[in-house]
Every structure is written in C-alpha cells, then in structure tokens.
Amino acid sequence: MMRSGLLWLSEQQRVFRFVRTNGLARRFARRFVAGETEAEAIAAAQDLNGRDITATLDLLGESVTRAEEAERARNVYLSVLDRIAATGVHANVSVKLTQMGLDIDPGLCLANMRAILDRAKAQDCFVRLDMESSAYTQRTLDFYFQHVAPVYRTWCGVVIQSCLRRSAADIERLIENKVRVRLCKGAYLEPPDVAFPDKPDVDANYVRLMRRLLESGNYPALATHDVRMIEQARGFVTERKLDPAGFEFQMLYGVRRDLQPVLRRQGYRVRIYIPFGSHWYPYLMRRLAERPANIAFMLANVAKEAVAGGR
C-alpha cells in the first residue's frame, strides 16, 4: 500500500515541481544522488575508485517529451564519456531509452544512442541500457537486438528484472547471444499479469536467473542489496568453483554502504550506480518505496533541522 502510494507519487510532475524547490528534500536526495553536475558525479566515482570500487554514471531524467531535452541528455552523456576518458576514472554509463527520445520518435532515439555508443566504442567504455517499466521491456530488447547487438554488443548490455514473468525466457535468449546482463528485482509498480505480485516469488526468480547467469552468462552484474541474494550468489560461486572475477555485484549510491567494502575485501568486484542531475525526484521516490524506513530517516532529519532552526 505504502509502496504503491510512493510509486504513484514518483510519477506526479506537479509534486516534483513543488519538492524540487524544497531545501530539506534536496538535502535528503543527496544521500542517494551524487549532485546535480557531471563534475560531482565524476568526483563521487573517483572517491569510490579510491576504495577499489568502480562506478556507473546515470544522468537522471526519463520519459522526456521534447526532442531538445533528449539531445541535451545525449550531450551530457557524450561529455561524461569524454570526462571518463580524460580522467581515467573506472566508470561506465547507464542510459534510459525514454531519456533519448524513444517515446517521441524512435529515429531520434536511435540517432542519440548511436552517438553515445560510437563514442563509448571509440573509448572502449561500456553503456548499460537501464530497464524501465514493463511497457518498455519488449521495445528495449527489440531495440537492443535490432540496432545495438550487430555493432556494439561488446560495449553495451541490458537489464532484466526478476519481478517479470517473462524474464526467464529473456535471459535464455540473452545468454544464447552472449549479451551482458544486469539482473535486478525491478523498481516499478507492475500489473500481476506481467509480474509476480508476491515478493518471495520475485526473490526466488532472482535466485534462479542469477544462477543461470553466473553459470552461462557473459560477465553478469548482480544488482541487489539483499544479503540473502548475495549469500546465494556467493554460495553458488563457491560450490561451482566459478571465477569471482567473472561477474560483479552492483549497488546504488548511498545504499548499504556498509556491505560494499565487505564484498570487496572478500575478493568480489563491486560497482556503484551513481545518479546525478536535477531530475532526482522520481528516482528518490522509488528509493523510498523500496525501503519506507527511509521516510522515518527523512522525517527525523526534518525534525532535527526544525529544532536547530528554532534555536
């Protein structure tokens, strides 16, 4: 109930306009978002690199409605790729197709993505196509197989969500085609005909798909903060004597910061997803929906600041 309310709020533009001007919400967002600028995102990645952790940089913003917005986002990605090459920071990028104009004009989206992928390929950097709600799953995979795989497969991968009923079949096709996959549980509110409504089923599917990817995938990325999933992965890797360098764990910036160095010390690769930019509201609401305890954390900060302000 709480989760669906927060996910509904994440899509309300009027609420976003109100929240964006609110100083407390902005400060809270800083826990999960590196900042509004590219320089802040690169600095956050360098900081992680100092702890032997790599990064993927994500310009916040999705479902753009004007071609100029999509082109602006493309230019930011091109500039971020140049900064990654210039600084030598160990980072790649994550991109959403709707941010590149998929809903405006598929041709525009393709042109924007080609520009990004050409730059990434020239610099030997990697681009992950984030997965959006189930309304985009088929379109994203079609886009990948039609336009990306023939030219850029080495430099670009996709995301699969264990909450979706279709994902087992998608994973088999991706394994067969040696596509790099990031596996996550899925952040969107989905109807029960396409997604498992019960969390234990989502988790059980995560474990099933994770095992398939660890055994047969192309350098899979296990994106989760769930210690039970992480334990399952570690157990499977040990049991099958798989190479720990053959996959990576991924986590979100600001989430389970305690776990990241532990995994690193155990010899596992860890990459952190660093969002940046001004469109942080829907992203923040999705993080709150995942862990409503974060709301208590936010309210405690509001109270603390109110008391401090009254002094």
Ligand SMILES: Cc1cc2nc3c(=O)[nH]c(=O)nc-3n(C[C@H](O)[C@H](O)[C@H](O)COP(=O)(O)OP(=O)(O)OC[C@H]3O[C@@H](n4cnc5c(N)ncnc54)[C@H](O)[C@@H]3O)c2cc1C
């Ligand atoms: C690197 C990365 C990339 C992702 N890319 C996508 C994508 O492309 N498409 C997509 O739909 N989703 C994406 N997600 C989000 C993902 O689908 C989940 O919504 C999110 O990761 C929460 O699921 P979980 O596996 O951590 O497990 P959960 O069962 O949700 O959480 C397990 C535990 O992790 C901790 N935790 C989880 N979330 C939070 C939080 N926000 N704050 C504090 N603690 C938390 C808590 O201790 C919780 O008990 C991505 C996640 C990561 C880590």
